[in-house]
Amino acid sequence: MNILKSSLSAYDIYFIVNELKSLIIPSRITNIYQLSPSIFIIKVYNSKHGTLEILIDPKRRINITNYPYPKPGKPPSKCLTLRRLIRGSTIKSIEQIDFERVVVLILSKNNETYKLILEIFNSGNIILERNERIVWILKSRSTGDRKLEAGLPYTPPRIVKDINSLILENFRNTDKSLAKFLLLHVGLPIELTKEILYRLNLDPNIKASEVSENQIVQLLDKVKELLNEEANPNIVETSKGLTIHPILFKSESGSVKLYKTFNEAVDEYFKNTTIMEISEARLGSIRDEAGRLRSTIKIQEAKIAERYEEAKKLRLQAERLKSNLKVISELLEYLKRYIDDYGWNSLARDVRNGAVKPPLNIIRDIDLKNKIVKVKIDDELIPIIANKSPYKSIEALYTKAKEIEEKNRRGEEALKTLREKLKALEDRIEKSVEVKIFRKSKAWYEKFHWFISSEGFLVIAGRDATQNEVLYRRYIEAHDIVLHADIHGSPLTVVKTQGRQVGEQTLIEASIFTASYSKAWRENMIVDVYWVYPNQISKTPPSGTYLRKGSFIITGRKNYIKIPEIKISIGLVKNEHLNIIYGPESAVRSKTRFYVSISPGNINVETTSKMVKKLLMEKVEPSLKDELSNISEDEIKTLIPGKASVVYS
Structure with missing residues (x-):
C-alpha cells in the first residue's frame, strides 16, 4: 500500500531520540555496515539490552531495527573508512538539534570526542x-552559503525560529495559511499543525493573520502538550494510504x-522501502558486474579471432x-x-638499397640478430631461417601456429567460463534480486549456546557466569541432565530430557559441546567432563x-565421560528459511551435509568466521547461495569459541 510519509518529521524524530536515549546510552559501537549507497547499520552493544542494530537512512529515518537486513561481504570503501574511525567508540549521548530533523550522537574513542x-x-x-x-x-x-566537505567545519542547515520566540506581529505580517506559516517559520510539521488545529477546533485553512492572540497562546500550549503526550506508536491505514x-x-x-515502541513502528513502516532500495543497489552492482563481464568477453573474443x-x-x-x-x-x-663472401651487414645494406640480384632479390627484410630473412612469395612476406634447411622454416611456422591454436583453446575454455558467469548474472537480473527478510522469532533457549543432539534432545549451555546462574535458577527441571567440565570457566550445560531416556551419543555430544565452550578451547586441551542430576547441584556453600x-x-557421584576431541561444526539447514x-560434528552431520568444522588453533575469530562462510558458500547448492550471502559473518562469529583452525574434510 502507498506510504504517505516519505521520511520522519521533526516531531517523529523527537520521540525516536527519546526512545533511543534509554536503549543505546551508553553503548559500544562494534561494527558498521553499508547496505546501499545511503543506508547504514551501526551495530552496538550494552549490558542492559545486548546487541542492537541502529539503521540510519538519511533520506528517511533512524531507528533500532529487528530485521536481519543482508550485509555485504565486502564493505565499500566509504564504510571501511567510517568503520576505522568509530568502531570501538562509546556512544555517550544522542540529541535532536533545535527541533530540526538533525540528530547528533556524541562518541568517545581513545580520549577523543566525535560528533x-x-x-x-x-x-x-x-x-x-x-x-x-x-x-x-x-x-x-555546496549549496549557497553552506559547504559540506572533509576538512571544513560543519555548517548546520538553515535553522528556523523556535516556536516560543514567535510574537503576534509574526502572525499578522503574512498572508500564508497557519499550517504553512508554522512550517516555514518554526519547522512545525504540517500534520502536527493540523492535529493541533483539530484539537483546538480551529478551521484547518485558517490564515495565520486571522488567528487571535488568545488562540496563539492556546496553540503554543498545545504544541508543548503534544510534545509531552505519552507515546502511543501507531501505523494508520487511511483511504489515501499508510501513515x-x-x-x-x-x-x-x-x-x-x-506498536509497543515507536522504533518498532518505524522499522515496520519503512521496511518495504528499505528492501526495495537494498534490492536495487544489489541489482545495480550485479548489472555493473555483468557489464564488466560483457566487456571482458568482447575483448577476449576479438583476441581469439585475431589469433585464429x-x-x-x-x-x-x-x-x-x-x-x-x-x-x-x-x-x-x-x-x-x-x-661467406660479403657478410650479413653487406646483405642488409644491399636489400635496403634494392641492389641485390636474383635469386636474392625476393628478400625484402632481414632480422640480423636471429639470422632470419623475409622473402616475398605470391605477395606474402614469409620468414626463413637462413642457416637451416627449408624444412626447419616450415616446421617452425607449423609449430608457432599450433602454439597459437593451443593458446586459443585455453582462451575458449576461459571464455566459456566467463559466458556461464554472465548467463548466471543475467538470470539473476531477469528474476530480480529482491531482498527477502523475515523477522525471526527467537525461542527462549537461543540466547544461550544450544544445539539439537543427533538423538533429538535440546542441549543448552551458558555463555558466561550470569547465564549459568539463569540456567540453574529458571530452566533446569528435575528430569534433566546437567554437565560441567573439570576446568575453571566451564559452561553449565543442560540436556532437556522431557522425561525421555538419554542415550550415550547425546551424552558424548553434550560433553564435547561443554568442553568446546570452556577454557579448554583456549588451552587446546582435552578435559574431563561429567554429568549429574539436578538434585546434586546446590548454590549453598559450606559454612564460612x-x-x-x-x-x-x-x-554425590560424578559420571565422567571420555571425550574424543574438542571440535565444533557449523552448518546450514533449509526449512522455511536458510538457518545456521x-x-x-555428529549432531550437525545428522541434519545436513553442508557444514564446516573448526578446532582450537591460531586464527582469530573474525578471520575464522570469514573462512567458514566462504567454505559454506563453496559447499551449498547454487539455489542457496543468495540466501547464504544474506547471513552475516557476525552471526557466525558468535558461534566460534575462540582462536581456531578450520578442519578440512
Whole structure:
C-alpha cells in the first residue's frame, strides 16, 4: 500500500531520540555496515539490552531495527573508512538539534570526542566531525552559503525560529495559511499543525493573520502538550494510504495498528522501502558486474579471432614454402655463399638499397640478430631461417601456429567460463534480486549456546557466569541432565530430557559441546567432563565459605565421560528459511551435509568466521547461495569459541 510519509518529521524524530536515549546510552559501537549507497547499520552493544542494530537512512529515518537486513561481504570503501574511525567508540549521548530533523550522537574513542551528525530529510547526509572539522562525510555538498566537505567545519542547515520566540506581529505580517506559516517559520510539521488545529477546533485553512492572540497562546500550549503526550506508536491505514505517528492523532480516521515502541513502528513502516532500495543497489552492482563481464568477453573474443587469423596465416605461409621448396633451397644455397663472401651487414645494406640480384632479390627484410630473412612469395612476406634447411622454416611456422591454436583453446575454455558467469548474472537480473527478510522469532533457549543432539534432545549451555546462574535458577527441571567440565570457566550445560531416556551419543555430544565452550578451547586441551542430576547441584556453600557467581556445589557421584576431541561444526539447514546450526560434528552431520568444522588453533575469530562462510558458500547448492550471502559473518562469529583452525574434510 502507498506510504504517505516519505521520511520522519521533526516531531517523529523527537520521540525516536527519546526512545533511543534509554536503549543505546551508553553503548559500544562494534561494527558498521553499508547496505546501499545511503543506508547504514551501526551495530552496538550494552549490558542492559545486548546487541542492537541502529539503521540510519538519511533520506528517511533512524531507528533500532529487528530485521536481519543482508550485509555485504565486502564493505565499500566509504564504510571501511567510517568503520576505522568509530568502531570501538562509546556512544555517550544522542540529541535532536533545535527541533530540526538533525540528530547528533556524541562518541568517545581513545580520549577523543566525535560528533556523528545525521541529517534526516530528502537530501539527507551523514557527517562525522572531530575537533570541529569534518573527517568523514557521506556526500560532499555546496549549496549557497553552506559547504559540506572533509576538512571544513560543519555548517548546520538553515535553522528556523523556535516556536516560543514567535510574537503576534509574526502572525499578522503574512498572508500564508497557519499550517504553512508554522512550517516555514518554526519547522512545525504540517500534520502536527493540523492535529493541533483539530484539537483546538480551529478551521484547518485558517490564515495565520486571522488567528487571535488568545488562540496563539492556546496553540503554543498545545504544541508543548503534544510534545509531552505519552507515546502511543501507531501505523494508520487511511483511504489515501499508510501513515505513521508516535501518538494517536484524533484528526485522522482509518484502521490503526498499535506498536509497543515507536522504533518498532518505524522499522515496520519503512521496511518495504528499505528492501526495495537494498534490492536495487544489489541489482545495480550485479548489472555493473555483468557489464564488466560483457566487456571482458568482447575483448577476449576479438583476441581469439585475431589469433585464429594469425595461426591461419602461418599455416598458409608454411604451405607456400612447401610449394616453392626448389626456389627456397636455391635461395638458401646462394645466400650462404653470399654471406661467406660479403657478410650479413653487406646483405642488409644491399636489400635496403634494392641492389641485390636474383635469386636474392625476393628478400625484402632481414632480422640480423636471429639470422632470419623475409622473402616475398605470391605477395606474402614469409620468414626463413637462413642457416637451416627449408624444412626447419616450415616446421617452425607449423609449430608457432599450433602454439597459437593451443593458446586459443585455453582462451575458449576461459571464455566459456566467463559466458556461464554472465548467463548466471543475467538470470539473476531477469528474476530480480529482491531482498527477502523475515523477522525471526527467537525461542527462549537461543540466547544461550544450544544445539539439537543427533538423538533429538535440546542441549543448552551458558555463555558466561550470569547465564549459568539463569540456567540453574529458571530452566533446569528435575528430569534433566546437567554437565560441567573439570576446568575453571566451564559452561553449565543442560540436556532437556522431557522425561525421555538419554542415550550415550547425546551424552558424548553434550560433553564435547561443554568442553568446546570452556577454557579448554583456549588451552587446546582435552578435559574431563561429567554429568549429574539436578538434585546434586546446590548454590549453598559450606559454612564460612563463599560461592562466586556462576559457581555451584556438586554432591554425590560424578559420571565422567571420555571425550574424543574438542571440535565444533557449523552448518546450514533449509526449512522455511536458510538457518545456521552448530554443535558437535555428529549432531550437525545428522541434519545436513553442508557444514564446516573448526578446532582450537591460531586464527582469530573474525578471520575464522570469514573462512567458514566462504567454505559454506563453496559447499551449498547454487539455489542457496543468495540466501547464504544474506547471513552475516557476525552471526557466525558468535558461534566460534575462540582462536581456531578450520578442519578440512
